[in-house]
């Protein structure tokens with residue numbers, strides 16, 4: 001196991017690195033240190049030992065966890081919920097109403113991820129445990145969850161990346177936990193002084209208009225912070241979200257072009273990667289930077305999601 005202390009983002013919110021795919025600063029679990037100890041996202045099952053270690057480092061036991069909230073049910077966000085819940089006897093898992101049945105019976109989720117990740121599925125995601133219905137709590141648009149006398153979380157329906165996606169507003173920090181709705185933050189570039197935020201358009205619910213609408217809604221909230229599913233927090237939410245909206249338009253434009261030429265997702269991915277490379281090159285990031293391993297993988301998956309979207313629109 002990698003050794004790493006949880007990162008304190010505010011005096012009451014910490015971030016545990018789950019080393020998703022064995023990579024640091026990729027996917028994390030947020031800990032909200034209120035009376036009812038609350039986690040947001042679990043990452044995949046191989047991240048659960050890191051959550052356990054991170055909570056211990058923060059001075060908590062798994063018995064103290066009351067809520068495990070997942071922004072959506074993709075396996076890199078919620079795949080570990082079943083395994084984690086088994087070790088948290090006091091906890092409930094909070095999920096979007098559209099996601100509930102897939103956590104109770106993950107067979108479709110597993111089949112979907114196998115189709116994308118193939119041979120590497122087991123390494124990234126196994127085992128995926130079903131969650132008993134009576135331990136699942138659903139929250140819909142406008143619903144709230146009181147986790148202390150001074151903190152009530154509010155749930156917002158935020159489709160675009162997935163239909164079974166909500167985001168969680170924390171009024172104390174004036175921040176939103178956005179899962180994948182407003183894109184991915186590449187923490188690997190921060191040390192080089194570059195802030196890159198790209199939309200996540202993976203299969204199979206990607207909807208560019210809904211994504212723009214969800215981002216616009218959050219822009220109107222005048223937030224002080226955004227907590228990304230991947231990875232970490234920004235205190236410049238407006239800049240981040242405006243950047244994602246620009247990239248989203250460019251992704252869709254390239255997607256339309258590739259569809260018109262009857263080409264595949266691999267061509268789309270490489271064309272988008274060319275744009276990103278140029279953008280990073282102009283900011284002094286070398287070709288061999290570690291971030292490209294993640295960007296290239298993400299663009300492959302995002303391109304699959306875009307082709308899937310355009311095929312549905314055409315029919």
Ligand SMILES: [Zn+2]
Nearest residue numbers: 072074161180
């Ligand atoms: Zn996702």
